[in-house]
Amino acid sequence: MNRRECDARELGAWLRLLETPGVGREAARRLLAAFGSPDAVLAASIEDRRQVVSAAAAVALARPGEHHDALISTTINWLSADSRRQVLCLGEPDYPPPLLEIADPPLLLYASGRVELLRLPSLAMVGSRHATAQGRENARTFAAQLGQAGLTIVSGLALGIDGAAHEGALDTPGGTIAVVGTGLDQAYPRRHATLSQQIAEKGLLISEYSLGTPPLRENFPQRNRIIAGLTRGTLVVEATLQSGSLITARLAAEAGRDVFAMPGSIHAPQAKGCHALIKQGAKLVETVLDVLDELGIAMAPAVPAVSAPEPDAPAHPLLDAMGHDPIGLDELVARTGWSAAELNARLLDLELAGRVERLPGQRFQRLDRA
Structure with missing residues (x-):
């Protein structure tokens, strides 16, 4: 039997163990602990398996599911189409060591891109899908500087902060890893289809979900444990009190990893x-040095810790009146003494110049460089 046939057989055993309806990840973990390998699990008698898992699960594993052969064929074809695609099994040499330290390591990881990034020191950057323009700018700038210092930036490819972090780190020495909640043959969200392709080419996409898995709500909180588990720490850029990013931060803390957070306005829901x-x-983070010092990583000499202000940028009285918190039009009228019409005209000019963001509810926020 040649190596490709052996790989196909092993892959088939893993897929049968993990994709059989009614088995589940926890049952698969108990079976592996009891029998040692997927092949041994499948070779065991139903009665032996019933000593470890439910009778229904033990019986379900007795024969391949209806779509088992099609899934194996699809997976092998996907792997064969690009030499940079791999399936990493728990216990193999290429499996990421940091994930072995978490309570629930994924048993199988699909990878597309630069698998060597899994061996570099990394930092998770996460935050709100409904990020402010300032939050996205902060994420993009910090990711670029941290990536330049050699940290691989790990995030979840979601809209908002995640996408901005991937964009900032994509072309840096550290690069970026996207942990997704679908099969790697799916592009989700659709607005990040191009970014996903760029990450597969320049960085790394990984998922524990088999090919063809659609975006299911319950999968995204599960993938957060991988984001937290892969990295030395998690930086939350913007998050509401109900944000899934707080799940990632909690999982990072439970795994003994560092947790960092950027402060914001006391009036902004995304800062709560x-x-x-x-x-x-x-740890409160104001500059990239706050992160690098905590992790014991030196800043690359060519990269400033904070972007310098625009040279000769003239002060703008409206920006001074706005301050740094979101503000409504009526309050601006009271602060400046200008009419609403005049304010709207000036705000539009600043918005077009990228110095003001228009928020819901006729509110505005000054934008500053990170």
Whole structure:
């Protein structure tokens, strides 16, 4: 039997163990602990398996599911189409060591791109899908600087902060890893289809879900444990109190990893989650040096810790009046004494110049460089 046939057989055993309806990840883990390998699990008698898992699960594994052969064929074809695609099994040499330290390591990982990034020191950057323009700019700038210092930036490819972090790190020495909640043959969200392709080419896409798995709500909180588990720490850029990013931060803390959070306006909902983390002991982050110092990583000499201000940028009285918190039009009228019509005209000019963001509810926020 040649190596390709052996790989196909082993892959088939893994897929049968993990994709048989009614088995589940926890049952698969118990079976592997009891029998040692997927092949041994499948070779065991139903009665022996019933000593470890439910009778229904033990019986379900007795014969391949209806779509088992098609899934094996699809997976092998996907792997054969690109030499940079791999399936990493728990216990193999290429399996990421940091994931072995978490309570629930994925048993199988699909990977597409630069698998060597899994061996570099990394940092998770996560945050709100409904990020402000300032939050996205902060994520993009910090990711670029941290990536330049050699940290691989890990995130979840979601809209908002995740996407901005991937964009910032994509062309840096550290690169970026996207942990997705679908099969790697799916592009989700659709707005990140191009970004996903760029990450597969320049960085790394990984998932524990088999090919063809659609975006299911319950899968995204599960993938957060991989984001937290792969990295030395998690930086939350913006998050509401209900944000899934707080799940990632909690999982990072439970795994003994560092948790960082960027503060924001006391009036901004997107800052409430970060402030809660800081109250709970997360390290407050104002510059990339706050992260690098904590992790013991030196800043690359050519990269400044904070972007310098625009040279000769003239002060703008409206920006001074706005301050740094979201503000409504009526309050701006009161602060400046200008009419609503005049304010709207000036705000539009600043918005087009990228110095002001228009928020829901006729509110505005000044934008500053990170």
